[in-house]
Amino acid sequence: MKHLLLLCTIAPLVWAKPSSESSNRLVDTINSKKTTWTAGVNFPGETPEEFAKKRLGFLGNHPDPNFRVAKKVHKIGRTAIPESFDARDQWPQCKDVIDNIRDQGNCGSCWAFAPAEVMSDRLCIESKGETKFEFSPQDVLSCCDYCGYGCDGGYTATAWIYWLGHGIVSGGDYNTSVGCKPYEGLAFLNHKTPSCKTTCTNANYKTTYEDDRFTGFTYYSLDKSVEQIQTDIMTNGPIQASYRVFEDFMTYEEGVYQYTEGKELGGHAVKIIGWGSENNVPYWLVANSWGSEWANLKGYFKIRRGTNECGIEAGVLAGIALNNFDPPDDTGSAIKAVSSGLG
Template sequence: MKFVVIAILVAFTAASFHPVNREFVDEIKKTATAWTPMEPEENPFAYKTLEEIKGMMGTKLRGRKELVDSTNIDLTDLPDSFDWRTEKPGAIHPIRDQANCGSCWAFASSEALSDRFAIESNLATDVVLSPQFQVSCDKINYGCQGGYLDRAWDFLEYKGTTSDECVPYTSGKTGRDGTCPDKCTNGDEFTFFKSKKYNHPTNEKAIMQEIQKYGPVEVGFMVYADFMSYKSGVYNTHGGRFLGGHAVKVIGWGVEGNLPYWTVANSWGESWGEQGFVKFRRGNNHCGIEGDVYAGEADWKKLISE
């Protein structure tokens, strides 16, 4: 009987947990010195269920075994801060919202490639690429149920993706992958935007060099409950339940209060974080953010129409 009561209590606690609540936010305020959480009443995730939130964590993490320790790496030949928003204004495309689909893997890869096309072509090819085409057509990944980042870049290399205007995003509303189309929604033939063979830098300096030379990269990391309440500052986790893997786009880096950080563009809309961005602790593979890093050069001279 005692065992049954304990089991019921554990089940009730697990079922009633929600990552956005007053008690948890107050606890974050006591322990987090480098970042500030948003109040529960202003948090867009306060109105989603735990299952809906976990359903957005669509990255299947590999965690690279060959990750190099960054502790003693010399960074003196790189600037203290770098941001593609100021390096090439207009090259970084606006924050988007993946909504009710675990499509972060497709958003971060298509957005990184979009920005790289703008950078590589000196803004001559300024296009928002379609995460929906990847969600619906990349059959080696799992659509709204998630995806592996290296497979996303394999798809962008061998098949490519279309513009968002050609195949607009719909899975955020439906929660479904959708059928892979054979033409644009307006009936036009596809123009494919492709990546060259992707790189996967394996330490802090290599990631910084990749960003500075070619543009933003896609990274995957482990999400803990406190991340949902991030508002400003340099994020490092203070705990809470593990919610899943997530993918984002890194556009640069900097230092704040002696803490090094990555400048990260999320895909949760502008009402979250610093207008959709987050400063994420850099240099110690925090939450695995330096373990799953991918990006390929934009193949902008070989746009393919079919």
Template sequence: MKLSVFILFILATYAEDIPDPLSDEFIEHINKLNLSWKAGRNFHKSVKFSDVKRLLGVLPGKPSIQLKTVYPSKVDKNTTVPVSFDSRKKWSNCESIRTIRDQANCGACWAFASVEAMSDRLCIASNQTKQISVSAEDLLACCGMKCGKGCNGGFIAQAWMYWNTDGIVTGGNYERYDGCVAYSIAPCEHNKTGIYKNCTYIAETPQCKRQCDDITLNYTSQKTYGHKPYTIIGYEKDIQLEIMTNGPVAATLEVYSDLFSYKSGVYRKSNYSKFVGLHAGKIIGWGVEKNVSYWLIANSWNEDWGTNGFFKIVRGEDHCGIESTVVAGLPDFRNNNTDSGNGSFAPDPTSSVFLIILLTIQFLFYSLTM
């Protein structure tokens, strides 16, 4: 009993000695540890750690849908894996791969990581001809309880299954109206003093409206779809083969308090950090830096965070569980009336205007042949 009390006292004393994870003192201490990465200020001094924790939007526990490990026939397991790979270079004409989105003050990382990878795969599957941005808002708002709790968290497996069963319309970042449904939650100042308000509260989940921002676009015809999703669990080479064959994947990882201050290098959690929650990101490649193998991941906390919105994490050790929950799926062009190049879809063939035009053409053709 006395020993237990002593241990608790030591732990409590240690906890008290650890400064706020967003403080300059914490950042300075991390950099003194001579790790494989460097820390720096990513959040304004007025932002509280309790606020940034809400950005971690993957719910704990197992999702109700358990995906099977199924490898598409296109993946050749005899393929030699290169030392380094970057999807931005392999598919350089796919703008979505290099785009960093901003989830703002909503725990929607599960939705963002998923739609970002879906957008990339639509472009890749079309031989880089279709620049389509899949809407995070449509997934976040309309998947509902199937995916989780909206801005209060969700699961990437359910997101990909929803793409297969219900479809997700086009749409990009806040006030980007080049698709069907743009993200409606305004950016907030994660990182610096600027024109936006600080991220000091969690946003409410947007309402599902099933209507495009531009009323001339048909919501149904703007749907994108995927085939039945699958997971790649635990095997480094399998994840690499999947990415280099079909494109970026969505992954869940454990987040420790020092990751919020990541700036450069290959991240490995320090003994100075504590577990905070679960997050989702998009793995776009891998490499080796100063003899440390890493995964290259796109985050969704805007381009001011980390290295222009990206970060590297230790590869091959399932560090922070990064290799345990990797989800992907292949695009299904069942709604194949896409207008490549502008991120939007052509008019719905079932719309009244289209039918009138079609009937008029048929009538004229019939009249000329009489």
């Protein structure tokens, strides 16, 4: 199988930034409270329901509520955890991969994007920067028939299971010629799930679908513990997380997000690459999949750390790409449970 793929810059979906005169009541209310973050209008003309349908899509880790993912438990050296951490700085040879902000467009496919992003990062890290393979969310979205409902939402653990059992080909964002199966306009523009194709849709990509498929080695969950999550990121790379999205998050611009105002809209899956503190408020540094033009942090956001804000510290998943990977700083981590597959 061929696994070498260079990333390229894509044309992002541009979010309009209307003037302050058109700021809605929610934005004004949040900013008047002078909380830890600043609000603005990111999605002009969209109702909360339209926003949720287009931008969210996380339905849970697995459709079976009794399903449990194998849990990795690290021995924690508390003094070894720094005050701040950024995976882009820790692994500079993979900075271009880790810093690649994806764009799911108008499809509720975050459940496919977040795992694919973490898989891409970890394969690069494990190969010491030699393998830069951009896993295709499109391949998971269209071809994993037990993962969920395509653009209407899906389950992240099943995406990891699909990676282990079937393998995933390469593929960049919409309107690129990156990899075997770039993201399709039907999903990006129209909120429709494309049919499964078992051939490469990129005519310029010369590797066959079968030869391009990359199968991962294992995946696991982590405890709802700041130290466990931090240790895993420091040891193995970025992780996949999920959280409940409320109306106020539609308006996030910068600062450390915490719930302030509005009703719950649904779930969202994202990638955590590090942590830090801003104005004495601890945060997770999170890569979103709404394009690099979203908000004011080039596609990233910060969310309060240590309080399980909106569930961000529960349900964390990650994986290992290579079966010969030996983390250089793994201080006795172990798997405590055995996960069941899908029949």
